[in-house]
Amino acid sequence: MREQAVRLLTNLLGIYSPSGKEELIASFIAYEMKKLGFEVGTDSVGNVIGVVGEGEPTIFLCGHMDTVAGHLPLRVEEDKIYARGAVDAKGPLAAMVMAAAEVSKEPAFKGKVLLTCVVEEEATSRGVRHLITQGIHADYAIFAEPSGAENITIGYKGQIQLKVICKTQTGHSSTPWLYENALEKAYEIWSQIKNSYPPLEEESPFNAVTACLTKVSGGRATSVIPFESEMYIDIRVPPQFTTTQVFDETQKVIEQYKAANPKVEVKTSIEDTVEPFEVNKNSPLVHALSSSIRKVLDKPATLLRKTGTGDMNILGHAMNMPIVTYGPGDSHLDHTLDEHIVISEYLDSIQVYKETLLKLAELHNKNGKQGNQQA
Numbered sequence: 343m344r345e346q347a348v349r350l351l352t353n354l355l356g357i358y359s360p361s362g363k364e365e366l367i368a369s370f371i372a373y374e375m376k377k378l379g380f381e382v383g384t385d386s387v388g389n390v391i392g393v394v395g396e397g398e399p400t401i402f403l404c405g406h407m408d409t410v411a412g413h414l415p416l417r418v419e420e421d422k423i424y425a426r427g428a429v430d431a432k433g434p435l436a437a438m439v440m441a442a443a444e445v446s447k448e449p450a451f452k453g454k455v456l457l458t459c460v461v462e463e464e465a466t467s468r469g470v471r472h473l474i475t476q477g478i479h480a481d482y483a484i485f486a487e488p489s490g491a492e493n494i495t496i497g498y499k500g501q502i503q504l505k506v507i508c509k510t511q512t513g514h515s516s517t518p519w520l521y522e523n524a525l526e527k528a529y530e531i532w533s534q535i536k537n538s539y540p541p542l543e544e545e546s547p548f549n550a551v552t553a554c555l556t557k558v559s560g561g562r563a564t565s566v567i568p569f570e571s572e573m574y575i576d577i578r579v580p581p582q583f584t585t586t587q588v589f590d591e592t593q594k595v596i597e598q599y600k601a602a603n604p605k606v607e608v609k610t611s612i613e614d615t616v617e618p619f620e621v622n623k624n625s626p627l628v629h630a631l632s633s634s635i636r637k638v639l640d641k642p643a644t645l646l647r648k649t650g651t652g653d654m655n656i657l658g659h660a661m662n663m664p665i666v667t668y669g670p671g672d673s674h675l676d677h678t679l680d681e682h683i684v685i686s687e688y689l690d691s692i693q694v695y696k697e698t699l700l701k702l703a704e705l706h707n708k709n710g711k712q713g714n715q716q717a
């Protein structure tokens with residue numbers, strides 16, 4: 343198994359597959375999955391969908407085939423494989439494929455694995471969004487992204503992309519006392535928004551609302567007082583809030599500013615939102631994965647909550663089922679020039695996935711679907 347697993351991963355890493363250019367890797371992975379015993383098909387956006395096993399429960403496994411752009415040549419050094427996509431996320435994806443193929447040969451496994459290799463996760467999440475529109479019928483879901491073999495990612499923060507436009511009367515820059523400066527006004531609003539959230543020291547970064555000023559523009563000429571400015575603010579939302587709640591609070595701050603500054607015209611618009619997501623820690627999915635990590639690695643599992651957002655946010659809300667993110671590799675190496683995976687960790691994670699599938703099917707068939715609802 344070891345050799346076969348390492349070969350599958352190195353072959354996947356040998357195929358350059360930036361978002362939007364997944365055709366080659368898709369046909370390769372479809373071919374490999376067929377050889378491993380999956381029933382395989384491809385959908386209209388290019389996702390590869392494989393099924394092994396039958397009966398209940400249905401466990402949905404999902405990983406992405408694309409990487410960020412930027413070729414990073416494949417090289418193996420001692421126990422590490424360096425390549426674009428080694429951790430994000432061909433390592434986790436290959437581990438899932440191997441584990442599902444292995445588990446389907448176990449007579450003790452009574453269940454079905456629906457394994458989907460999606461396109462364009464690093465771009466528009468086109469693959470995952472398409473799956474959601476088609477409807478995913480499963481009882482549990484695991485998303486393949488690097489969490490480290492001994493960790494489980496159970497939550498991601500949400501996000502609001504806010505755009506704020508300020509307009510003022512203009513005049514010559516030699517008379518700044520006569521007019522309001524739209525760039526300065528933007529910065530005043532930004533400061534008030536930033537100060538409206540509790541300071542980070544009072545909360546863990548995961549549980550805090552944070553805001554980051556990401557883009558500012560304005561001003562026409564060096565001799566003209568800026569009369570229009572545009573700024574973008576990236577607000578991150580923890581699971582105890584919805585994006586609407588946080589936006590409403592932010593809007594109040596802006597309304598107060600407007601009341602105090604009647605000469606400044608302020609317009610806000612939401613460019614994009616993603617809801618935060620956190621799985622119920624008491625779900626059988628988290629239990630099965632934690633106990634498998636303990637069994638394989640002889641260590642307790644660590645539950646991670648991430649300050650970023652992932653496809654799990656989209657999937658978690660669209661599908662009414664427990665979902666976690668798990669996979670080998672250090673996510674700090676995502677998108678870096680040093681991206682690599684440790685082979686032993688990759689192999690361990692195959693065992694963890696496999697044990698998890700077995701345990702989950704066992705728990706599900708023993709307890710029925712009780713306890714399988716989201717809190």
Ligand SMILES: [Zn+2]
Pocket residue numbers: 406430431463487
């Ligand atoms: Zn990824």
